[in-house]
């Protein structure tokens with residue numbers, strides 16, 4: 448390791464958050480129900496781990512009001528949000544009493560008994576199969592036991608501390624009614640548009 452790297456100061460939490468705020472993430476409502484009670488929270492720290500067996504990971508702050516219920520119930524549903532779900536994302540994002548979080552939205556149950564948002568872009572119904580604590584958070588390993596994809600909306604994204612959506616482009620396999628227009632939002636590029644030449648800084 449070069450001396451300059453070894454001497455570099457550690458990255459503090461605020462600098463780390465500032466750096467992380469530049470990423471764009473999908474937004475999910477993580478819900479649970481069972482003997483530990485009904486609970487849910489908004490999460491961006493969700494990632495696919497394996498397709499065999501289908502496994503997701505979800506990072507949850509142990510200080511979250513949903514933590515006790517989720518770990519006691521051992522089941523959860525990862526509901527991926529689309530455009531139009533921003534109010535729900537805000538409501539599940541903290542400081543709202545649990546019952547109020549579920550007051551809006553159409554909820555159903557898949558296999559686990561955790562609430563599944565009927566018009567989510569996709570819902571992954573899961574059983575908790577592993578837990579690893581790292582710093583303030585637990586990394587939850589979640590075996591996916593059912594999937595429901597109802598929504599046709601564009602995904603809801605979170606970037607630079609605000610919610611955003613991608614510009615609409617024709618769906619793959621559907622005939623475009625008009626030529627796709629390149630958009631600058633989020634640097635997104637229609638899938639059938641030519642790749643722009645790369646520029647170096």
Ligand SMILES: NC(=O)C1=CN([C@@H]2O[C@H](COP(=O)(O)OP(=O)(O)OC[C@H]3O[C@@H](n4cnc5c(N)ncnc54)[C@H](O)[C@@H]3O)[C@@H](O)[C@H]2O)C=CC1
Pocket residue numbers: 463464465467468491492506507508583608609
């Ligand atoms: N992974 C997490 O626990 C996340 C927590 N949040 C919480 O939501 C609230 C609003 O967040 P922002 O408006 O994005 O501003 P922010 O400045 O608190 O966070 C910026 C980015 O840093 C990361 N981050 C924030 N808090 C974190 C934590 N405790 N552990 C690991 N990564 C974290 C996330 O990627 C977030 O988008 C804050 O209270 C924040 O802590 C937000 C996003 C992710």
Ligand SMILES: Cc1cc2nc3c(=O)[nH]c(=O)nc-3n(C[C@H](O)[C@H](O)[C@H](O)COP(=O)(O)O)c2cc1C
Pocket residue numbers: 474487488489490491492493506507508510511512513536539540541542543605
């Ligand atoms: C866009 C967004 C993404 C978030 N992602 C996560 C996450 O991945 N993990 C987490 O523990 N908290 C995350 N949070 C924070 C929780 O949603 C919130 O703190 C949680 O509901 C706990 O608040 P409460 O204790 O008032 O219930 C996120 C918040 C927002 C607004």
